[in-house]
Amino acid sequence: MAWRASVRRAADSSHPRVSTAPVTAWWLVWVLSTLCDSAVEQLYKRADTPEGLAVASSSGAFSDLLTVAAAVLAVVFVRRLTALQHARVMGPPTDR
Numbered sequence: 796m797a798w799r800a801s802v803r804r805a806a807d808s809s810h811p812r813v814s815t816a817p818v819t820a821w822w823l824v825w826v827l828s829t830l831c832d833s834a835v836e837q838l839y840k841r842a843d844t845p846e847g848l849a850v851a852s853s854s855g856a857f858s859d860l861l862t863v864a865a866a867v868l869a870v871v872f873v874r875r876l877t878a879l880q881h882a883r884v885m886g887p888p889t890d891r
Contacts, residue, residue, distance in 0.1 A: 801879040817875045821868035828861035 802813045835858045838851035 797876065801876055801883055813879065817868065817872040821865060821872045824861060824868055825865040828858060828865050831858035831861055834858075 831854070835851060835855045838847070838854055842848045842851045
């Protein structure tokens with residue numbers, strides 16, 4: 796995985812533990828967003844009353860918020876990955 800491969804090894808050649816929270820959070824929210832979007836699509840297809848459309852619309856807004864959250868988490872993930880890779884490349888050389 797690119798996340799773990801980007802972590803700079805310690806002086807004793809061990810792999811330091813780095814939190815995978817940004818990757819995990821982004822992935823979970825993105826999957827949830829995708830599932831919600833599919834459910835909203837079905838709600839819109841079946842909505843035949845104003846109340847049904849209101850439920851579908853509010854569910855769609857919630858799904859959109861999840862998509863925005865996933866996008867924000869993707870930015871956090873990419874920035875953190877870039878920082879890890881930069882630190883690995885720019886740090887002092889180690890024996891490999």
